[in-house]
Amino acid sequence: MVSGDRSPRLDLVFHALAHPARRAIVRQLSLGERNLTELASPLKMTFPAATKHVRVLEGAKLVRRRIVGREHLCRLQPEPLKEAMQWTGSFRAHWEARFAALDSVLDDMQVEEQAPAKRKAP
């Protein structure tokens, strides 16, 4: 049993991930530390726009920024992601597995339905 039903922290994480640009940033950062320019360019985004998204991710504690000289280096903090996965992961995994099994049961039923017709053919 996971508490987290009324977790403002989780609310921030889900809000932060509810934007494609921010998910793209998280994906990029999963490969390692990046500066803001490196994050902005593949997204065809202006520097201020990228900064805005990084701030939201920082607010959710998904990203930590450190300033080295003139560079703003961003790094992924995976702990809140783990917490979010803990909250949603297993229920989904259980039902996805069941419905995937149901897919194959249905495939078999469709084959069985067609089989007698084929046998009747000369």
Next chain:
Amino acid sequence: MTTGLQITTPTDTTIVLARSFKAARRLVWEAMTSPDKMKRWMLPPPGLTLSVCEVEPRVGGTLKLAWKSADADPVMTLHGEWTEFAPHERMVHTETMTAGTGEIVVSLVETHEFTETGGVTHMRITQTYRSKEDRDGALAGGVDEGMEACYRELDAVVAL
């Protein structure tokens, strides 16, 4: 084509599972109401096996499932009763999960709705729990088993 599972929580006490299947609606209906088919897809939680699967698919009919482990039989039972049964379209049944110790774990109502377009069946299951706490417990349930797999997946993408 999207057949992927969508899980939503439209209210504090409900979970909606929506999924499409590449099969006629009558086949999906049969697979979800006949024990020999149900045994094949209603996969048990890790470490358990389905030991009882008895269903009387009609209004007033009962539903009885039980799971056992190597150490205990039953570990968990599910008792329910159908309150609506409109073949190929809609069924509603109650569901009470009881632990092997006799303690009631959770009670809910499940509504299944089916529509078919172009040979694809769209299924929508609405689970209605008695409280937000029960609903959230169901969402979080079994997390311990699922966690390890999630962590491994996450570890693969995230340099920790």
